Amino acid sequence: xxxxxxxxxxxxxxxxxxxxxxxxxxxxxxxxxxxxxxxxxxxxxxxxxxxxxxxxxxxxxxxxxxxxxxxxxxxxxxxxxxxxxxxxxxxxxxxxxxxxxxxxxxxxxxxxxxxxxxxxxxxxxxxxxxxxxxxxxxxxxxxxxxxxxxxxxxxxxxxxxxxxxxxxxxxxxxxxxxxxxxxxxxxxxxxxxxxxxxxxxxxxxxxxxxxxxxxxxxxxxxxxxxxxxxxxxxxxxxxxxxxxxxxxxxxxxxxxxxxxxxxxxxxxxxxxxxxxxxxxxxxxxxxxxxxxxxxxxxxxxxxxxxxxxxxxxxxxxxxxxxxxxxxxxxxxxxxxxxxxxxxxxxxxxxxxxxxxxxxxxxxxxxxxxxxxxxxxxxxxxxxxxxxxxxxxxxxxxxxxxxxxxx
Amino acid sequence: xxxxxxxxxxxxxxxxxxxxxxxxxxxxxxxxxxxxxxxxxxxxxxxxxxxxxxxxxxxxxxxxxxxxxxxxxxxxxxxxxxxxxxxxxxxxxxxxxxxxxxxxxxxxxxxxxxxxxxxxxxxxxxxxxxxxxxxxxxxxxxxxxxxxxxxxxxxxxxxxxxxxxxxxxxxxxxxxxxxxxxxxxxxxxxxxxxxxxxxxxxxxxxxxxxxxxxxxxxxxxxxxxxxxxxxxxxxxxxxxxxxxxxxxxxxxxxxxxxxxxxx
Ligand SMILES: Cc1ncc(COP(=O)(O)O)c(C=O)c1O
Numbered sequence: 264x265x266x267x268x269x270x271x272x273x274x275x276x277x278x279x280x281x282x283x284x285x286x287x288x289x290x291x292x293x294x295x296x297x298x299x300x301x302x303x304x305x306x307x308x309x310x311x312x313x314x315x316x317x318x319x320x321x322x323x324x325x326x327x328x329x330x331x332x333x334x335x336x337x338x339x340x341x342x343x344x345x346x347x348x349x350x351x352x353x354x355x356x357x358x359x360x361x362x363x364x365x366x367x368x369x370x371x372x373x374x375x376x377x378x379x380x381x382x383x384x385x386x387x388x389x390x391x392x393x394x395x396x397x398x399x400x401x402x403x404x405x406x407x408x409x410x411x412x413x414x415x416x417x418x419x420x421x422x423x424x425x426x427x428x429x430x431x432x433x434x435x436x437x438x439x440x441x442x443x444x445x446x447x448x449x450x451x452x453x454x455x456x457x458x459x460x461x462x463x464x465x466x467x468x469x470x471x472x473x474x475x476x477x478x479x480x481x482x483x484x485x486x487x488x489x490x491x492x493x494x495x496x497x498x499x500x501x502x503x504x505x506x507x508x509x510x511x512x513x514x515x516x517x518x519x520x521x522x523x524x525x526x527x528x529x530x531x532x533x534x535x536x537x538x539x540x541x542x543x544x545x546x547x548x549x550x551x552x553x554x555x556x557x558x559x560x561x562x563x564x565x566x567x568x569x570x571x572x573x574x575x576x577x578x579x580x581x582x583x584x585x586x587x588x589x590x591x592x593x594x595x596x597x598x599x600x601x602x603x604x605x606x607x608x609x610x611x612x613x614x615x616x617x618x619x620x621x622x623x624x625x626x627x628x629x630x631x632x633x634x635x636x637x638x639x640x641x642x643x644x645x646x647x648x649x650x651x652x653x654x655x656x657x658x659x660x661x662x663x664x665x666x667x668x669x
Numbered sequence: 670x671x672x673x674x675x676x677x678x679x680x681x682x683x684x685x686x687x688x689x690x691x692x693x694x695x696x697x698x699x700x701x702x703x704x705x706x707x708x709x710x711x712x713x714x715x716x717x718x719x720x721x722x723x724x725x726x727x728x729x730x731x732x733x734x735x736x737x738x739x740x741x742x743x744x745x746x747x748x749x750x751x752x753x754x755x756x757x758x759x760x761x762x763x764x765x766x767x768x769x770x771x772x773x774x775x776x777x778x779x780x781x782x783x784x785x786x787x788x789x790x791x792x793x794x795x796x797x798x799x800x801x802x803x804x805x806x807x808x809x810x811x812x813x814x815x816x817x818x819x820x821x822x823x824x825x826x827x828x829x830x831x832x833x834x835x836x837x838x839x840x841x842x843x844x845x846x847x848x849x850x851x852x853x854x855x856x857x858x859x860x861x862x863x864x865x866x867x868x869x870x871x872x873x874x875x876x877x878x879x880x881x882x883x884x885x886x887x888x889x890x891x892x893x894x895x896x897x898x899x900x901x902x903x904x905x906x907x908x909x910x911x912x913x914x915x916x917x918x919x920x921x922x923x924x925x926x927x928x929x930x931x932x
Contacts, residue, residue: 286799287770288797289820290844291820291822291847293829294825294826433724442725442726445727446848449728449847449849451847452824548774550725561775562775563747563773564723565771
């Protein structure tokens with residue numbers, strides 16, 4: 264099964280996964296998403312495009328990424344745990360997979376300017392990197408709150424030649440960065456591609472971004488069969504907009520016995536109201552171009568998400584996840600900030616791997632899930648990124664500067 | 670013929686374009702928005718668009734974003750919208766609602782249409798709902814006798830203009846510039862070309878908006894469109910005073926009367 268082979272799980276021609284997805288965008292953007300869908304349909308069948316994409320993944324991003332067993336971490340989970348090491352990709356997360364694909368498409372469409380939103384800064388860094396590589400102009404929108412908590416990534420983007428625009432409206436996080444990117448896109452659509460960083464937004468983004476990340480699941484399935492001799496009992500990933508999760512899920516989606524588990528940002532706990540657990544606690548609505556679960560009040564006003572992790576701090580989610588939840592193929596639950604930070608410290612100490620705080624949510628999910636599987640159970644956790652960017656948060660959270668210990 | 674068609678027919682009978690003014694409900698306050706909207710009607714707006722403040726207005730520039738934020742932080746609720754629309758209708762004005770789609774979805778498309786019709790509203794302008802996704806709204810608008818105003822843009826293909834015109838009733842909204850709302854100094858050169866393209870496909874009246882702020886610009890647009898839509902400039906005026914709102918409406922009303930209507 265190739266990365267771009269159509270699957271029985273694809274949306275209809277208008278981008279609907281069951282009742283989810285579609286295109287809830289201004290008419291002014293329809294021509295652009297149509298052009299993108301047409302170009303992607305051609306590219307996914309074009310050996311030249313596919314080969315160039317694969318070459319960049321291999322020679323630039325460093326794929327395939329490793330699958331590493333985490334035996335000492337596993338003692339705390341009560342079951343065997345393997346980590347899909349997206350943290351080892353160039354630029355430090357899974358985001359580079361999608362970015363390289365879309366940057367190549369941008370070239371194919373003859374556009375010279377790329378805009379992107381970013382939360383944790385990982386997507387922004389990956390986009391700035393691909394633009395430097397391919398000679399594209401790059402503008403990244405980032406909520407002001409996030410420019411502060413992910414300052415290192417702001418510096419990386421600027422070093423790579425991108426313009427970073429702090430967004431001061433609304434909650435000043437990822438949601439508002441997407442709003443401003445959409446406003447820019449409407450005004451400059453002729454020469455600009457909006458390189459969306461997750462498997463959300465109007466069709467064809469959820470399908471296309473998912474396909475660029477399918478490489479994660481395809482590799483992971485081969486690797487676990489080779490190393491453990493069997494399929495895992497569950498595949499666990501964190502869910503912000505849902506791109507790393509959907510990418511690894513798809514490798515196993517036709518393996519009915521493999522549970523697909525998405526872990527959401529529970530913030531201070533669901534009861535506190537301060538969280539970003541869209542699939543667990545949201546309701547159907549349209550945000551940023553698609554029907555999906557969203558966090559909203561009784562009036563349909565989008566509510567602010569809260570998470571210690573900038574990359575998960577988003578009140579929406581990609582439409583395919585809403586579909587997988589509804590049909591019962593995937594399951595979703597939240598872990599709190601505190602549980603994620605505990606897992607963050609635990610993996611660092613036990614395995615010598617510092618995970619991103621986003622990915623730490625998946626690890627915390629594994630710690631919760633493990634005991635029910637027992638010592639013979641087998642989990643594959645998508646380690647979507649590395650934690651270097653999160654040192655500021657960790658220093659404050661654990662008091663590391665004052666001789667504190669995580 | 671819908672009531673909305675009457676609005677355009679009446680303007681056309683006077684050989685002029687209709688003047689359409691926009692203001693978000695609840696800005697600067699709920700009572701304030703009623704006062705301003707009534708002033709807009711009294712000072713020459715043939716139709717008002719009552720905006721529903723939304724948390725994530727991706728088609729709006731800073732002026733309308735800030736107005737929506739102010740209304741929401743003062744506690745504006747969707748049910749207040751119908752109250753504001755009723756105030757306009759009760760004063761003899763004509764109102765449509767302009768809203769992002771999510772609040773309508775959440776309220777229930779049919780319930781929203783029902784309550785809007787009961788308040789005397791004539792239809793809804795839907796900036797982020799294209800006809801492709803509008804099945805429920807088509808049914809609800811039919812059921813409650815409301816008009817549907819979809820948008821066309823300079824980037825729309827001929828096929829999409831034709832399809833959008835077929836799905837619309839009352840009038841069609843042509844966005845004069847590619848971009849978000851906000852007052853601009855010059856009328857976009859794309860607007861006349863877009864209107865000419867749209868006329869190939871429909872006899873529906875065409876309103877042109879995005880960026881108009883002066884009587885002179887209104888006159889220019891009235892030279893080729895059936896309706897001149899003014900948004901951010903009214904929001905800015907409402908931020909000053911009711912006198913400013915009246916003065917702007919009067920200036921624009923003079924503008925639409927100083928150019929002969931097309932066709
Ligand atoms: C390392 C990492 N993991 C996960 C995410 C969440 O995004 P998604 O749900 O699209 O994978 C981000 C987003 O910034 C990230 O940087």
